[in-house]
Amino acid sequence: MEMTGAEAIIESLKNEDVDVVFGYPGGAVLTLYDALYQTNFRHILTKHEQGAVHAADGYARATGKVGVVIATSGPGATNLVTGIATAYMDSIPLVAITGQVAVPLIGRDSFQEADIRGITTPITKHNYLVKKVEDLPRVLKEAFYIARTGRPGPVVVDVAKDVFAASLDYQYPEEVKLRGYRPVYEGKLETIAKVFEELKLAKKPLIFVGGGVNLSDSSAVLRTFIEQTGFPVISTLMGLGCLSSDHPQFLGMVGMHGTYAANMATTECDLLLGIGVRFDDRVTGLLSEFASKAKVVHFDIDPAEINKNVMAHLRVVGDMKWSLPALSQLVEDVSGELKDQVRSWTETVLNWQRENPLTYEHNTELVMPQAVIEKVSQLTQGDAVIVTDVGQHQMWVAQYYNFKNPRSFLTSGGLGTMGYGLPAALGAQCGLPDRTVILFVGDGGIMMNCQELATAANYDFPVKVLIFNNQSLGMVAQWQRMFYGGRYSHTSLKGQHTDFVKLAEAMGVTGLRVTKPEELGIVLEKALATPGPVVVDICIPETVDLLPMVPAGARLDQMILGGTKG
């Protein structure tokens, strides 16, 4: 069928089941925006390209579909960079379509020209520059295929301005032909058999789940495997929600701000089953001492993750949707024996959990951040889609929210992007209009993309934004308190004049405030019951330490515990 390049992109989006794109128009994408207009394709206009890309990311994390973002050339494209890097670090499927200056102008430092392909090479799974209109259908087919298959990730498709207007005989390819890209789904069955042998020998086994379980939607079979074995379970930040946080075998998050039981179990275990994890430094602490008594079995779809940080005794390369059912099938018959075998180990880990649970100082005068999260958890029954920004509040949510479902915790884990939360929450709400979406954010992070409150109001995305206002950049201030002699270099926001309630109202969002513990329940209930977007400015104490904490580079069992025993 004869059509323009811009129309071919819209057709291809339809062929890929894309029902919404996030973006911001500009000179190089005028023709594409004209096609969006003429086809009435659903487009969410954010206030900043960074907002658009984080929204597409939040949409992808919440729905499991590929998020799509559109931006113009030059500054439009470079404003996507942080969002693309965020998606790359957390393996989120995204397709970013950027305009480029017209082919004859490329390489001449033309107006709004930036080599976005070169810029994004280290932070994309793959990227393209399309200079010939006839390449568009193939490139888009490949882009979506690469973004969503194997280990997912962002793909940039940079399209020269004149390509949008050029005409082609459109035909969408049925399949991709990529000689160099063949993701492994099914690995070797004999390695599964070997893992099974190790399970039968283990006296102190530990299941360690990560974001790969969320991404591969294999939480259900993971839960079966956990029930069958009776083994204790720990999680990374990105793995939260794969198993209910209140599951009796669940010890909590491991790592720098992990629980005592999770960190002790990692140090003492003799078999560590790492499932969809990448052994990030925030998890391992001192790498040479990480799980040093254990044989490590590493399950991952990406062969390059094996032996990258932690040496694996056994590697199971393949999709968790293949490996977990295969292992679960073998385990089924010996379920009782496995549970017997780990009885005394289970006692030990549960003792750790009882001895040192997560605790904080309860206070009748001040609103404690942990108490806010417990209250929200209770009010939502753990059933909301929880989004966070980055900092202390992010870790407190990981520790105290009682997650029930996979894909219900959206957070920038790998890159740790402040300003991620608000736009990501909008994207999630856009994809899941019927779910309650709650954003936890600091008074620092909200200001990094606060312009998107206007987007929330304009589209009536009913996101509930809970600002933990400690008048401080809390996480950095904590490090300054602990490791820099209390010299608070540029982390105090005290005396600044931003009124978050007024800010919300100015953007067309309902604004509420909590200053005392007795108001907390009432205001939160009101926020949840109010239609449309709501901002709640929650005044929390200035100095609350996030604990437990393993200082950077220390061993996991060298935790600063703190808190009072609950």
Next chain:
Amino acid sequence: MKHTLAVLVENRPGVLTHISALISRRAFNIESIAAGYTEEPDTTRITIVVEGDEIEQEQVVNQLSKLVDVIKISDLTTVDSIQRELVLIKVRASLETRSDIINIVEIFRARIVDVNRETMVIELTGNETKIDALCQVLEDDHGIIEIVRTGKIALARGPIPAKDQ
């Protein structure tokens, strides 16, 4: 130890950028890299010499394999292979020293490809140690003005091409 990798990639713009960006980002120790097209016009073959232990070498192969444009990587260190490098050396040469240089060139089975009043350009193909030895002798006795080396290229012996290994 050193590993010689034959990397077959799509002959497309941007492929070398992808590869060199990955190498620098992951801080891999690359000794040399040489690229050229092959018997198949849509395929480029890159020979990469990596310095590092088995674990580092495995990471280089795994990370490079993740690039969509990388079709196949074959480790030529583990198979019987022919390894060559080409060098052009511009050396100081006066009327008096010319004959000595010609002698050295003959011993090394190199070739003289250019001569003028003050310099000579010598071409040598061989393995790395042989090239290093020639450079050493010329530098010590006559003085080298400039050198260009291609980096190592390598081919496995026997009938099986790298793409099918």
